[in-house]
Amino acid sequence: MSALSSQREFIDLRLDRLLPRSGLDPLADPVRAACFSGGKRARPILAMLSAAHFGGRELAALDFGCALEMVHAASLILDDLPCMDDGAMRRGAPTLHRRFGEDAAMLSAIALLNQAYAAITADEGLTAETRLRLGRMLAGAVGFGGLAAGQMRDLRDPAALRDEASLTSLNHQKTGVLFVAALEGGAVIAGADGAACASARLFADRLGFAFQLWDDLQDCTSTLEAMGKDALQDGDRVTFVTLWGEERTRATIKTVIDEALSALGNLDCPMAAYALSLMPAA
């Protein structure tokens, strides 16, 4: 675990450099609060581990990983807004709009998404072609068909109409896309070939599904104290836990993780070990 602490340190230091200093921009304080609130840094760590797994340098994926972390932070800000999930607490603290106002929260999300593209397009450690490919990959993960569309479907689809197929595609759009971008992006940065990139995508897709199932499970079984965010806020929504019950969901998490590891071929690697460590409840 000391290797992961050092990756987190690199990520925190680099994020600190990629965001404006407090006082230099009116959005500096809220974006820093959003990015330094005790997140696991799962996406940048996975991007770095993927780059190493496919034969590149971990640090070559640092800026791309930070870009994913900014997008993830932006998505949490938006999810918590009153017109979305109306969250009061996140990671044990009041949500960003409760601390800084809705206007500041919304503009912080915009600035973070924008800064993600700034980091990718300015990443001088990568070739121009790689930067553009990562930019297109991020664009596919965030907008139409990605996070924004997934959030829209989640808010507007009548819960009564949800079945396994629509929940699966919704989960992919809401959680899977950034995991896929992290793992596939790491492989691209390492110069991996098409087959290796495809295995990274499949690994990430299964991992994202397991992660979402685990998150649904947590929302159903945890209390506010244990979670640090509003528990039972998914209470009025259809999730796999409401469709399948707890036991089947737990069993499926195990199956899906096995599928992820099979996609990878090599089970005994830091990337797989880290992926498993993300889901302690499984």
Next chain:
Amino acid sequence: MSALSSQREFIDLRLDRLLPRSGLDPLADPVRAACFSGGKRARPILAMLSAAHFGGRELAALDFGCALEMVHAASLILDDLPCMDDGAMRRGAPTLHRRFGEDAAMLSAIALLNQAYAAITADEGLTAETRLRLGRMLAGAVGFGGLAAGQMRDLRDPAALRDEASLTSLNHQKTGVLFVAALEGGAVIAGADGAACASARLFADRLGFAFQLWDDLQDCTSTLEAMGKDALQDGDRVTFVTLWGEERTRATIKTVIDEALSALGNLDCPMAAYALSLMPAA
């Protein structure tokens, strides 16, 4: 004016292709409503005229221009939200959040900003280096130090503290940055040298200032019927019109336009003629 109609047609056709079809994405209808609501397309037209002015092809700047138009549309959506300016009408119709809901409006703004980067990074008519340069230019215009920061300052700065210097920098952040990106981006696409790019920037900076002054003037003197958006919504804010009065503001618009034209050198060109046509009240 027939040349400009043909540019607008190209822009509308291309925007139509760069956005998802209705029914194919839950955000397709609101983003289309935001992008096809009778805007002048000033930013993409300026980008195209700039590309031609500096020796390139107008159509080489079409996708970049559409990216700017998407960002502009996103900024209008956000400005109108209840936690921002709380606008009811825009271009003669109810604002996007009144038609589709706040959640859809906010996610549409995110998706449009994201799609702007998708369009730039995927623009195969430009070299990889040019696309990255345009991406970095857009990133500088939108986030920290740009539109988002400008909107934050506009909402939170105590109006009482505003003087000419802070209003000028605020106007630059709120309006100037996208004009600068349009004109400088067109010059970059044409392969213009550093001096030419600098003259494009200065022209755009002055033009943006004149445009903001004109907009302030319109907000103070127009009625809802004439404007198509909420008149007098700037009534409780300090603007150049409240600092200087109408007459001095009108005179300054003329001076600033002269400065813009001097920066350009060549006064008798389609770019200058179009720029002047944007401010009929001057």
